[in-house]
Amino acid sequence: MSFTTLPFLVLVALSVAAYYLLPQRVQWMALLAASMVFYCVGGGKTVLYVFYTAVIVYGSGLLLGRFNDLRRAAPKEEKKAITARYKPYRRAVVLVACLANFGLLYVLKYWNFTADLFQPLADQLRPGTQIPLSELVLPLGISFFMFQSVGYVIDVYRDKYAPEKNFAKLLLFVSFFPQMVQxxxxxxxxxxxQLFARRSLDYTDLKYGIQLILWGYFKKMVIADRAAVLVNxxxxxxWSYSGSILAVGVLFYCIQLYGDFSGGIDITRGVARLFGIDLAENFRRPLFSTSLTDFWRRWHITLGAWMRDYLFYPLSLSKPFGKLGKFTRKHLKGKLGKILPTSLATFLVYFVIGIWHGANWRYVAFGFWNGGIITLSLLLAPYFLRWKQALRINDKSKGWHLFQLVRTNLLVFFGRYITRAPRFLTAVWMVKETFxxxxLPDLWNGTLMTLGLGGGDFLILFLGVATLLLAEWYQEKKGPIRPMLERQSPFLQWVAILVPLVVLFCFGVLRADYISSDFIYKQF
Structure with a gap:
């Protein structure tokens, strides 16, 4: 069920009505029912995968909670002994939960890629051998709900909080419908x-939720879906276009992806806000990033935070990396020996982020692109510092800040060649053609007008992107827009709702030949 369809809007409206009409102690059941309807309509039988994950993490949480309770109830002098006694069992529970979830994710998302990779080797070892391929349908949002669920198990293992003992409530946490797409x-x-809190209808939540939803639809339907026509x-x-047109295509893909992902996040947070739920920030103006690391701190924030807490820290603080650190400090002079293990862990994290996007060599290359640049920037940081000092560059100057912005966005731009090209080798060819x-005459000889968009579409895109940039510039410099709107008269607050609605209908829903595309991150 796509966010841009009428059934989704009907589901949201009915869910909000049921949520506030039900007795407060069972309001969460309306959210669970809505989540099940959303997933059954959008994913069909694949809803069974959601139950599979929920059962695994529910049982794992209860077992880990029991171990934690035993340790907590023991006399002080026995705590260490009990911790040591049950540590292998607790780790085994976490390992089983991770393997059960990520193993299924591997089969569904990566098995066919691996099978194709090793098929030539199988033919050589035993001619005629055919590695079986998986025909299972990839469930909607599987990476999101599995990562979220595994994070829950690890947190219970770390005794950050007690496990949830009500299976239906844990199922709601796993499947909360606004965040299933991206x-x-x-x-x-x-x-x-927040899911299980008792709430009364709040006008501010409804108003803010609607504003966020409309802003998200504006970015998705007016900007991203229009840019998608040229991109596709x-x-x-x-192979039918010159290098300059390929660069324009990639540029419009950057616009499409930016509007698509950030718009979807706004819709997600807006729908949740209708229920009084404030979801975690997941997108914070990455166009204003001053480094590739800063970009990934702003783009898909919760994925980066997940990788940091559940992959980077366990890796960098593990015994093998500790031994590697001792070895490099002993045999490599200077700062390199100190930061090499951390840099390696950083590279592995960004490599995994690349693979997370999909089972394709272009995503492997995308992981290398980001991981390699960020790792090199860490290793070469002392040299960069010397160059800046030699050139007397002022870190706080506007010129240096602008240089960082342009540099970062160019790195991101060339990374988009990799993720949007049909194949990695095609991406390499496209970059070569661009340079x-x-x-260049294709940029002004009329070729642009043959790419599916008319002059009016280009104008609307220009105005839409300018509006988006202006809003993000205000947020970057002065803070959230919402407090500023709250200081205005009720009339202007309603204008802030009605104007995007009119623009959305005139230049989005009602435009000729409009076809809403799926959200790009839905496939991940």
Missing amino acids: GPISRFNDLAP TVLDDP LHPN
């Missing part, structure tokens, strides 16, 4: 208290 990846101690025309058949055969 996150955020929530933490149980942040989301669960050019990049689905890149070696740009054919």
Whole structure:
């Protein structure tokens, strides 16, 4: 069930009505029912995967909670002994939960890629051998609900909070419908208290939720879906265009992805806000990033935080990495020996983030692109500092800040060649064409008008992107827009709702030949 369809809006409206009409002690049941309807309509039988994950993490949480209770109830002098006694069992529970979830994720998402990779080897070892391929349907939002669920198990293992003993409530945490399409990846101690709180209808929540939803639809339907027309025309058949048109296609893909992902996040947070739920921030103006690391702190924030807390820290603080650190400090002089293990852990994290996006060599390359640049920037940081001092560069100057912004966005731009091209080798060819055969006259000889968009579409896109940039600039410099709106008269507050609604209908829903595309992150 897509966010941009009428059935979704009907589901949201009915859910909000049921939520506030039901007795407060069972309001959460309306959210669970809505989540099940959303997933059954959007995913069909794959809803069984949600139950599978919920059962695994529910049982794992209860077992870990029992171990934690035993340790907590023991006399002080026996706590260490009990901790040591049950540590292998607790780790085994976490390992089983991770393997059960990520193992299924691997089969559903990565098995066929692996089978194709090893098929030539199987033929050589035993001619005629055919590695079986998986025909299972990939469930909606599987990466999101599995990462969220595994994070819950690890947090219970770390005794951050007690496990949830009500299976239906845990099922709601796993399947809360607004965040199933593209996150955020929530933490149980942040989301669960909000899911099960008792609330009365609040005008401010409704108003703010509607504003966020409309702003998200504006970014998705007016900007992203319009840009997608040109993107699909050019990049689905890149061999038919010159290097300059390929660069325009990638640029419009950047616009499409930015509006698509951030718009979807706004819709998600807006729908949740209708129920009084404040979901974790997942997108914070990455266009204003001053480094690739800063970009990933702002883009899909909860995925980066998940990787940091459940992959980077366990890796960098593990015994093997500790031994590696001792070895590098002993045999490598200077700062390199100190930071090499941390840099390696950083590289692995960004490599996994690349693979997380999909089972394809272009995503492997995307992981190398980001991980390699960020790792090199860490290793070369001392040299960069010397160069800046030698050139007398002022870190706080506007010129240096602008240089950082342009540099970061160019790195992101070339990374988009990798993720949008049909294949990795095609992406390499596209970059080569951009530099070696740009054919710049294509930018003004009318070729742009043959790519699916008319002059009016380009104008609307320009105005839409300008509006988006202006809003984000205000947020970056002065803070959230909402407090500023709250200081205005009720009339202007309603204008802030009605104007985007009119724009949405005139230039989005009602425009000729409009076809809403699926959210890009839905496939991840």
